[in-house]
Amino acid sequence: xxxxxxxxxxxxxxxxxxxxxxxxxxxxxxxxxxxxxxxxxxxxxxxxxxxxxxxxxxxxxxxxxxxxxxxxxxxxxxxxxxxxxxxxxxxxxxxxxxxxxxxxxxxxxxxxxxxxxxxxxxxxxxxxxxxxxxxxxxxxxxxxxxxxxxxxxxxxxxxxxxxxxxxxxxxxxxxxxxx
Amino acid sequence: xxxxxxxxxxxxxxxxxxxxxxxxxxxxxxxxxxxxxxxxxxxxxxxxxxxxxxxxxxxxxxxxxxxxxxxxxxxxxxxxxxxxxxxxxxxxxxxxxxxxxxxxxxxxxxxxxxxxxxxxxxxxxxxxxxxxxxxxxxxxxxxxxxxxxxxxxxxxxxxxxxxxxxxxxxxxxxxxxxxxxxxxxxxxxxxxxxxxxxxxxxxxxxxxxxxxxxxxxxxxxxxxxxxxxxxxxxxxxxxxxxxxxxxxxxxxxxxxxxxxxxxxxxxxxxxxxxxxxxxxxxxxxxxxxxxxxxxxxxxxxxxxxxxxxxxxxxxxxxxxxxxxxxxxxxxxxxxxxxxxxxxxxxxxxxxxxxxxxxxxxxxxxxxxxxxxxxxxxxxxxxxxxxxxxxxxxxxxxxxxxxxxxxxxxxxxxxxxxxxxxxxxxxxxxxxxxxxxxxxxxxxxxxxxx
Numbered sequence: 042x043x044x045x046x047x048x049x050x051x052x053x054x055x056x057x058x059x060x061x062x063x064x065x066x067x068x069x070x071x072x073x074x075x076x077x078x079x080x081x082x083x084x085x086x087x088x089x090x091x092x093x094x095x096x097x098x099x100x101x102x103x104x105x106x107x108x109x110x111x112x113x114x115x116x117x118x119x120x121x122x123x124x125x126x127x128x129x130x131x132x133x134x135x136x137x138x139x140x141x142x143x144x145x146x147x148x149x150x151x152x153x154x155x156x157x158x159x160x161x162x163x164x165x166x167x168x169x170x171x172x173x174x175x176x177x178x179x180x181x182x183x184x185x186x187x188x189x190x191x192x193x194x195x196x197x198x199x200x201x202x203x204x205x206x207x208x209x210x211x212x213x214x215x216x217x218x219x220x
Numbered sequence: 221x222x223x224x225x226x227x228x229x230x231x232x233x234x235x236x237x238x239x240x241x242x243x244x245x246x247x248x249x250x251x252x253x254x255x256x257x258x259x260x261x262x263x264x265x266x267x268x269x270x271x272x273x274x275x276x277x278x279x280x281x282x283x284x285x286x287x288x289x290x291x292x293x294x295x296x297x298x299x300x301x302x303x304x305x306x307x308x309x310x311x312x313x314x315x316x317x318x319x320x321x322x323x324x325x326x327x328x329x330x331x332x333x334x335x336x337x338x339x340x341x342x343x344x345x346x347x348x349x350x351x352x353x354x355x356x357x358x359x360x361x362x363x364x365x366x367x368x369x370x371x372x373x374x375x376x377x378x379x380x381x382x383x384x385x386x387x388x389x390x391x392x393x394x395x396x397x398x399x400x401x402x403x404x405x406x407x408x409x410x411x412x413x414x415x416x417x418x419x420x421x422x423x424x425x426x427x428x429x430x431x432x433x434x435x436x437x438x439x440x441x442x443x444x445x446x447x448x449x450x451x452x453x454x455x456x457x458x459x460x461x462x463x464x465x466x467x468x469x470x471x472x473x474x475x476x477x478x479x480x481x482x483x484x485x486x487x488x489x490x491x492x493x494x495x496x497x498x499x500x501x502x503x504x505x506x507x508x509x510x511x512x513x514x515x516x517x518x519x520x521x522x523x524x525x526x527x528x529x530x531x532x533x534x535x536x537x538x539x540x541x542x543x544x545x546x547x548x549x550x551x552x553x554x555x556x557x558x559x560x561x562x563x564x565x566x567x568x569x570x571x572x573x574x575x576x577x578x579x580x581x582x583x584x585x586x587x588x589x590x591x592x593x594x595x596x597x598x599x600x601x602x603x604x605x606x607x608x609x610x611x612x613x614x615x616x617x618x619x620x621x622x623x624x625x626x627x628x629x630x631x632x633x634x635x636x637x638x639x640x641x642x643x644x645x646x647x648x649x650x651x652x653x654x655x656x657x658x659x660x661x662x663x664x665x666x667x668x669x
Contacts, residue, residue: 061268061269061272064268064271064272065264065265065268068264068267068268069260069261069264072230072233072234072264072267073233073234073235073236126238126240126243128243128247129247131247131251132247132250132251135250135251135257136250136257136260136261139257139261140261148265148268148269151265151269152269152272152273155266155269155270155273156273156453159273160451164450164470167450170270170274171274171449173270173274174270174271174273174274174275175274175275176274176275178392178412195235199228199231202231202263202266202267202270203227205266205270206227206262206263206266209262209266210262
C-alpha cells in the first residue's frame with residue numbers, strides 16, 4: 042500500500058493539537074526544568090523537519106512522542122556533561138513508557154476538571170497560582186507585591202497543588218467546596 | 221513510601237530542591253510502585269495544565285522560531301529560506317523580537333502638568349532620559365505620557381498609571397487609561413492588567429485599568445483578543461465599537477463602547493486631571509459607609525417623589541467632565557443618605573491622594589426626596605483635621621450641581637466626607653447624592669517644577 046503524506050495545514054493542525062501532551066511528556070521527563078519551552082520549540086523544529094516521515098492515518102502522538110523522547114534524553118546527556126544532577130535513563134524510560142499509554146482525551150478531561158477545581162480556589166490562591174505559572178509575572182515579584190517571601194509562596198503553592206490534585210482525582214461535583 | 225513523603229519529594233524535584241540521595245529514593249519508588257508512578261504523573265499533569273491555563277493564549281500554538289530553524293538546519297541556503305518562510309507563513313508565530321534589537325528602547329514624551337517616576341531593572345540605568353527598556357517601570361502620578369515602541373506601537377496614557385515593560389511587545393499596566401495604536405506588522409502586542417490580558421490583532425483600542433473599579437477594554441478599530449486573568453478560558457474576540465468589562469466574578473461582560481474615554485495625542489495645554497469620580501454605578505464599592513444608612517437607588521424614588529433618573533428634565537443623568545462641564549452620565553444610580561429609621565447624620569467617606577500646592581475642585585450633584593428641604597454637608601480632612609467644610613440646601617425633587625475648591629498644603633491622603641448633617645428626620649425626606657468628581661490642577665501662582 043502506498044504511504045500517504047499529510048498536507049502541511051493538516052500537519053500543523055496535528056502539531057497544534059499535540060502541544061500540551063508533548064509539553065506534558067517533557068515536564069514529566071524533565072521536572073523542574075526551566076528550559077521546557079526551549080526543548081518544546083526544539084522538538085517542534087525537528088517534527089517540522091521530519092514531517093515527511095509521518096504517514097497520514099498513523100498514530101501522530103506515538104510518532105511525536107518517540108522524537109520528543111529522544112530530544113529529552115539528549116537534554117539530560119548535556120546536563121550530565123555539565124556535571125549536574127540528572128535523572129537516570131531507566132527512570133526516564135519508565136516515565137516515557139507510562140506517558141505513551143495516555144489516551145487522546147486524557148488531558149482534555151483532566152483540564153476540564155482542573156478548570157472547575159481552580160474556580161473553587163480562593164481568590165488569593167488563584168492569584169498565587171497565576172503568579173507561579175504565568176510567563177508574564179515571576180513568583181518573586183508577586184511575593185514582593187503582596188509583602189511576602191518566595192519561600193512562603195512556595196509552601197502555599199505546594200498546598201494548593203495538593204488540593205488541586207486531590208480535587209481533580211475526586212471528580213468532584215460543581216457544588217463541592219474545595220477545602 | 222507514604223503518600224505525603226512521595227508528594228513532598230516530587231514537589232522538591234519540581235522546585236529543583238531535591239538532594240541526590242532523595243532523588244535516588246524517589247526514582248526507585250516511582251519505578252517500582254505503580255501507584256507512586258501514577259501519583260508522579262498526576263502531579264506532572266497538574267504542572268503542565270496549570271502552565272497551560274495561565275498562559276492560554278500562548279501555549280496552545282506550536283512555536284517554531286525561524287532563528288532556531290536556521291541554527292538547527294545544516295542544509296543549503298535555499299532550503300533554509302524556504303523552510304523559514306513556511307514556518308513564518310504557515311505556523312504564523314514568529315516572535316517580533318527576532319527583528320528588533322534588544323537595545324531598541326521604548327521612548328516616551330510627557331504632557332503638560334505631568335508628575336512621573338521612572339525606575340529600571342538595572343539600578344545604574346539613567347532615570348532622567350525618557351526611555352524604557354525591558355524591566356523599566358513608569359508611574360504617572362498625574363498628567364499624560366505618550367509611549368512610542370520600537371515596533372511602531374503608540375500609546376497615550378492618562379494618570380494615574382503604572383506601567384512596566386515586560387518585553388518589547390508586552391507591557392503590564394496595573395493602572396491607567398490608555399489608548400493604543402498597533403500598526404501592521406506589530407500584531408500580537410500584549411497588555412496585561414491585573415484583571416485582563418489583551419492581545420492586539422492589528423488595531424486601535426483603549427484600556428481602563430484601575431484598582432478601584434473593574435478593568436475595561438474598548439476596541440476603536442480592528443480586532444483584539446481579551447481574556448480574564450481569573451478565568452483564562454473566558455476569551456473574547458472584540459471588533460470595532462465593542463467593549464468588555466470585568467464582572468464581579470472575574471469574568472468578562474459586554475459594556476457600552478465609549479471612545480471618548482481615551483485621548484490619542486498629548487494635550488497641548490494643562491487640563492485638570494481626575495483624582496476620583498463615582499456615579500455610584502458600582503455600588504458603594506469604593507466608599508466606606510462611616511455612619512448610619514447609605515444605599516444605592518435607581519430610577520424613581522418613592523411614590524410621591526418626582527425625582528427620577530429616567531429622562532425627565534430634572535434628573536440625575538448628568539455627570540461632570542474634568543473641567544466641570546456637565547455631560548451625560550453612564551448609569552441611572554444615585555446614593556441615598558439616611559432613611560426613616562436612621563436619623564442624621566448618615567455619611568460616606570473616601571480617601572484620595574493630594575499633592576502640596578495643587579488646587580483641588582470637588583464637584584457633585586444632590587437633591588432631597590419627597591417632602592422637604594434637606595441638607596448635604598461635605599468636608600475634606602487631612603490627618604483628622606478639617607481643611608474644608610461646606611453645607612448645602614438640597615431642594616425637594618430637584619437635582620442641583622455644586623462645587624468647591626481647596627489648595628493642598630501638604631502631600632498625603634485626604635478624606636472626603638459626604639453626610640446629611642442638619643437634615644430634618646421628621647420630614648421623611650432623604651438626601652440624595654450623585655456624580656462625585658474631584659479634579660486636580662496646578663496652582664499657577666505658585667512655582668511648579
